[in-house]
Amino acid sequence: MIYFDSAATTLQKPPAVARASAWAIEHLASPGRGGHLAARRAAETAYTCRKLAAELFEVDDPQRVVLTFNATHGLNLAIKTLVKSGMTVLISGYEHNAVTRPLSAIPGVNVKVAAGPLFCPEKFMEEFRRQLTQKVDVVVCTHVSNVFGYILPVEQVADLCRDKGIPLIIDASQSAGCLPLSMAGTGAAFIAMPGHKGLYGPQGTGLLLCSGSAEPLLQGGTGSESMKQTMPAFLPDRLEAGTHNIAGAAGLVEGLRFVLARGPEKIGRQEQELTAQLGEGLSQIPGIEVFRDRIGDAQAGVISFRVEGRDCEELCERLGDMGCAMRAGLHCAPLAHRTAGTLDTGTIRASTSVFNTRWEVEQLLLAVRRVLKEK
Amino acid sequence: MLYYLIVCRSLTYAQRTAEVLERGGVPARVLRSPKQIAGEGCSHSVKIAQRHLSEALCLLYQADLMPKRVFAREQEGVYREVTL
Numbered sequence: 001m002i003y004f005d006s007a008a009t010t011l012q013k014p015p016a017v018a019r020a021s022a023w024a025i026e027h028l029a030s031p032g033r034g035g036h037l038a039a040r041r042a043a044e045t046a047y048t049c050r051k052l053a054a055e056l057f058e059v060d061d062p063q064r065v066v067l068t069f070n071a072t073h074g075l076n077l078a079i080k081t082l083v084k085s086g087m088t089v090l091i092s093g094y095e096h097n098a099v100t101r102p103l104s105a106i107p108g109v110n111v112k113v114a115a116g117p118l119f120c121p122e123k124f125m126e127e128f129r130r131q132l133t134q135k136v137d138v139v140v141c142t143h144v145s146n147v148f149g150y151i152l153p154v155e156q157v158a159d160l161c162r163d164k165g166i167p168l169i170i171d172a173s174q175s176a177g178c179l180p181l182s183m184a185g186t187g188a189a190f191i192a193m194p195g196h197k198g199l200y201g202p203q204g205t206g207l208l209l210c211s212g213s214a215e216p217l218l219q220g221g222t223g224s225e226s227m228k229q230t231m232p233a234f235l236p237d238r239l240e241a242g243t244h245n246i247a248g249a250a251g252l253v254e255g256l257r258f259v260l261a262r263g264p265e266k267i268g269r270q271e272q273e274l275t276a277q278l279g280e281g282l283s284q285i286p287g288i289e290v291f292r293d294r295i296g297d298a299q300a301g302v303i304s305f306r307v308e309g310r311d312c313e314e315l316c317e318r319l320g321d322m323g324c325a326m327r328a329g330l331h332c333a334p335l336a337h338r339t340a341g342t343l344d345t346g347t348i349r350a351s352t353s354v355f356n357t358r359w360e361v362e363q364l365l366l367a368v369r370r371v372l373k374e375k
Numbered sequence: 376m377l378y379y380l381i382v383c384r385s386l387t388y389a390q391r392t393a394e395v396l397e398r399g400g401v402p403a404r405v406l407r408s409p410k411q412i413a414g415e416g417c418s419h420s421v422k423i424a425q426r427h428l429s430e431a432l433c434l435l436y437q438a439d440l441m442p443k444r445v446f447a448r449e450q451e452g453v454y455r456e457v458t459l
């Protein structure tokens with residue numbers, strides 16, 4: 001199988017990830033829940049995970065790195081901490097349902113959308129500036145669109161938010177591990193990310209980087225202040241009720257080490273080159289509309305396309321039968337499709353990881369050509 | 376044997392405390408706080424040798440990690456709080 005669905009989850013991981021998770025299942029207990037060797041080792045693993053993430057994303061204190069179960073979990077924590085009924089929230093036109101659904105679940109929230117055409121950060125910023133009025137209480141912005149790979153100018157968004165004193169939540173689901181991102185540099189209130197995509201950890205892992213405290217979604221045991229019937233006021237305990245996914249965290253430690261050793265810039269460049277190769281190849285096939293950044297540097301390792309007169313799900317399934325794994329449809333991001341004008345058809349999305357090769361791109365292009373010749 | 380326990384609010388705080396101490400040359404070990412000094416229930420402490428207390432406090436002050444409470448363990452089951 002040729003795997004081009006890393007925007008959902010990276011399937012190929014550094015071998016150390018699976019080894020660490022397997023070892024953890026047999027040797028690690030629960031961090032903070034005992035003084036024995038297995039609990040102490042688990043505690044060291046959790047702390048190492050926080051430290052490596054703090055190093056990669058320039059967080060000043062590992063206590064501000066919260067272990068979550070995925071990016072959606074982190075986004076829910078961040079949104080439900082900052083957004084209350086009656087508030088106005090400004091979001092980009094490329095947000096995932098992990099942002100829009102939690103916002104919809106809070107009654108009486110006014111959601112404003114700063115849209116703008118694909119791969120045009122200047123126009124997006126114009127629209128964002130126009131909509132960032134004094135009425136806006138919170139901003140949520142994705143760093144990279146999960147559908148189109150469009151890199152939003154999140155640093156400029158952060159500068160504006162900081163100038164106006166408006167808290168910013170960044171969804172780094174598609175950028176963590178393949179684009180530089182700094183908690184200190186952006187001054188964001190929260191940055192949420194999965195562990196199982198560009199950080200190459202196992203599924204069921206995620207990170208929430210916090211500038212300050214937050215409201216817990218779950219209440220329960222933390223291994224601290226057990227006499228109190230309220231959650232501890234301090235991080236990370238406040239947001240980590242219940243047993244940790246320590247086998248996941250052990251794998252994520254190895255994923256983080258891999259990303260730190262290679263560097264997100266290098267990983268991102270490699271993915272962008274593969275995406276450019278794929279975009280160029282697809283655009284030469286008659287009948288295919290490719291959503292790509294032809295001139296700038298505003299596209300990460302994700303690319304979408306559609307074929308005139310062909311159902312994207314059927315086509316993607318056929319390509320899957322031929323050994324090319326991608327994803328079709330709306331990718332849980334109807335807002336992004338509405339903004340880009342693809343809501344009616346959906347798209348087929350190919351998304352890369354550092355383990356993809358130019359040869360694999362060529363094989364995918366051959367498969368697409370072959371499928372389109374079929375009656 | 377006399378040693379000190381630096382009581383921390385959380386496991387992660389204790390781990391950070393121990394890390395700062397180790398980096399500064401003070402051997403430190405994270406353990407669960409004995410019940411009688413745990414305060415609000417479960418907590419974690421960092422154990423250091425008697426001779427390292429002043430050096431440890433200095434390092435923690437510089438790292439902005441001032442201890443919540445410090446106890447001297449004088450004999451089995453007997454702890455005396457140290458006034459900071």
